[in-house]
Amino acid sequence: MTEIDAHIDEDRLARGGRWLSRADLRPTRQRLSLAALLVGDGRNRHVTAETLHAATRACGETVSLATVYNTLRAFCDAGLMQEVSVEGARSYFDTRMDDHPHFFWEDTGELVDAPPEDFRIARLPDPPEGARIASVDVVIRLRRT
Numbered sequence: 256m257t258e259i260d261a262h263i264d265e266d267r268l269a270r271g272g273r274w275l276s277r278a279d280l281r282p283t284r285q286r287l288s289l290a291a292l293l294v295g296d297g298r299n300r301h302v303t304a305e306t307l308h309a310a311t312r313a314c315g316e317t318v319s320l321a322t323v324y325n326t327l328r329a330f331c332d333a334g335l336m337q338e339v340s341v342e343g344a345r346s347y348f349d350t351r352m353d354d355h356p357h358f359f360w361e362d363t364g365e366l367v368d369a370p371p372e373d374f375r376i377a378r379l380p381d382p383p384e385g386a387r388i389a390s391v392d393v394v395i396r397l398r399r400t
Contacts, residue, residue, distance in 0.1 A: 267292075272290070289318065292310050299350045302327075303345070335352075355368055369395055
């Protein structure tokens with residue numbers, strides 16, 4: 256995961272506000288704060304709700320963990336982020352929206368982008384009748400040797 260710099264200033268708030276406006280999401284104080292932490296420095300990142308909640312607390316914002324979860328889901332529903340499920344109940348939220356694979360470090364629980372130029376899917380199975388493939392998520396698990 257890209258570490259979250261728990262600092263919010265006017266530039267980060269402005270960038271977060273522009274990010275929200277791409278999806279016509281109402282810029283509430285809490286959404287602006289979370290957006291500023293997620294994209295305010297212009298970097299893509301992978302976060303869990305817990306790591307984002309900790310960053311909000313570290314910068315003095317008062318946002319509940321439930322609000323962080325709900326806001327991350329709203330950002331995903333609005334097409335601003337994508338959810339990457341790794342360990343069943345554990346989800347990461349990725350601000351990078353193009354199709355790309357991920358590496359998951361089993362020992363640290365860190366999710367990072369894998370180089371997409373080195374990854375090829377030769378063929379996908381045909382979906383069942385009446386269905387279409389919505390997306391393909393690729394998570395490559397890594398163990399240190």
